[in-house]
């Protein structure tokens with residue numbers, strides 16, 4: 001068993017891992033990430049601490065939506081370099097399973113990199129794969145990434161933990177460094193940031209959320225062109241809606257009546 005002792009933003013990745021693992025155990029999984037469940041079985045951690053099992057659905061829907069756009073971005077730019085920022089213990093590289101010529105960089109703090117190494121030592125041998133153990137805001141890590149190809153930047157559950165100045169510096173540096181590329185990430189509105197204490201994962205991990213954006217077109221200030229955007233109610237595809245169960249389906253539909261709440265958590269696809 002691998003012992004886990006984390007606090008703050010670093011601990012929150014255990015909640016999302018748990019969400020994906022619980023989804024994979026359901027009769028009709030949304031994401032079906034069995035590798036998440038296998039990893040969970042090897043971690044010595046009280047998973048019920050941060051969130052309720054009912055939140056697994058939203059975690060799986062968000063991950064599936066981001067996977068779909070990341071896959072589309074990779075198909076549009078075969079051989080691109082992937083930067084998967086704030087990767088936590090996400091098994092996205094297994095789910096997307098890019099060909100060996102794709103360079104894939106998972107980036108997160110050194111403690112998370114060490115955990116990933118203990119859980120998946122085989123990743124060290126995977127052609128094209130590399131883990132970078134660094135805060136994404138200490139921009140020197142980007143010097144380790146060759147900049148000769150287009151880039152696909154994927155970040156899930158990360159941007160809200162960063163400050164506006166950090167987000168701006170990070171996006172600008174990537175846009176300056178690579179010839180072209182796409183960004184796929186989720187973000188919170190300012191209301192989502194204000195309401196952070198209602199989020200049990202944030203409260204119980206003792207973390208703080210900083211960055212929120214109401215109008216995603218403002219990303220243009222950082223050099224990104226907005227291509228598409230999903231509100232929370234759009235995370236579930238037509239194919240998945242029947243699987244989510246009657247009550248969550250009604251909750252999702254009801255969200256449409258409250259646009260400000262519907263927009264609290266969104267996924268954006270941008271290019272430069």
Ligand SMILES: C[S@@+](CC[C@H](N)C(=O)[O-])C[C@H]1O[C@@H](n2cnc3c(N)ncnc32)[C@H](O)[C@@H]1O
Nearest residue numbers: 009010012013016086087088108135136156157
């Ligand atoms: C909610 S978790 C999401 C993890 C993963 N993306 C997922 O969906 O399971 C937030 C993640 O962001 C990472 N994180 C927060 N601030 C970071 C920073 N400055 N640099 C690198 N990673 C960061 C945390 O360590 C954690 O793994």
